[in-house]
Amino acid sequence: MSYEPKIVGFLCNWCSYTGADLAGTSRIQYPANVRIIRVMCSARIDPTFVMDALAQGADGVLICGCHPGDCHYSEGNYKAMRRFPLLKNLLKSYGIEDDRVRQAWVSASEGQRFADIVGDMTERVRALGPSRVHSTLLADQRER
């Protein structure tokens, strides 16, 4: 069976989820590798969610929110913006490859942009191959 990356996408309700919806209603084709989870704001995406997704077997995690300045809650996406470089720093310390986690801003009118981002990310994660995190954690319980 060929490897298909599993990507968890956390999308803010107001811009990015609507953008993904637009990609659908416009019948824009994009890879089915992304599993979308709708959250109210990109600031709601606790770094714990990203790490939990990776620990449970996601090969990649995509975080999308409104463009800077456009947040429905005015400042939420700035909080997400500030957290992201530190999250990447932390994941690097854990040995997680850079391309596995990505943050992008997608507005409600950017269906094509969303499809392009998912397409690009799927290929990057595919090139990295399956994430070893989940299998390593399971193996640690069997052999010490």
Place this chain on the structure above:
Amino acid sequence: MTEKKKLQIALYWGAACGGCDVAVLDTNEFILDIAAAADIRLWPIAVDGKYKDVEALEDGELDLTLFDGAVRNSENEHIAKLLRRKSKVMVAFGSCAHMGGIPGLANLTTREEILTTAYLTNASIEPGNRTVPCTETQVDGLKLTIPSFYKRAYRLSDIVDVDYFVPGCPPAPDQVKNVVLAVVKGALPPRKSVIGASERAVCDDCKRTKQEKKTKHFLRPYEIIQDPERCLMEQGILCLGSATRSGCGVRCPDSNQGCRGCYGPAPGVADQGAKFLSALASIIDSKDPAEIEGILSRLPDFVGYAYRFGLPASKLQRSHRS
């Protein structure tokens, strides 16, 4: 002649520094009450008592085991399983048993790198030394064995079923007292609880004044004359208080040091370091990605700070570098 049966207890150290054992002694004269009310069947740091004595016990004969230290080698695991079988109540005592502790930071590297550094390449190693411990060695036709060193550190609960968790590096002496008294009185909370701590975050108990948090600089404590009344995070000094369980008496922030997080995740927090990341990054006073990167570059070892006492308890547990 109905003499009340004495409490049967054991204390053990896995991959530990001994600080938790000292914390038990730090209960001062209360330790004499423990000695009077209990038979200490095993306590390698302070009392004579051999593994074979423990092996000879009936299953469940011990009322209480306080296990401190992480599980890093086969001896730690063997004794953890043995004491689990012999004990009615198994307590993960202190940060290392609770969350992996300082030895857990070694999960960011590999067994091979640790052995190479410790036995071959360290500056203090005698030049030309090639001696690295092996689990089995042949000497004069005899096989000598030592415990095998595991590829990573584990929490006690990764290895055996743990009844209660007592956090702290080390647990505060008053809390040690409370735990022992709770066992004596049979007044224990539901199994799997964190005991000897509180249900609040350190910030809730911290006396410093908290206002709006915004900062453009993260500072090391020596880089600033700090205001002793004001929240450390507002002054740019890292403090894990927001993500950490209280019960320690807020000793570090009260001594002008940021909280190090030894009491583990605050109630409701699944991953202490991730939660701290969230809080810390949110207070950066900038909307410019390049400036944000610059401010964050002042944190040279974020993983080591965020998970100082709990890397094996984090979602990702260890390095996944290939």
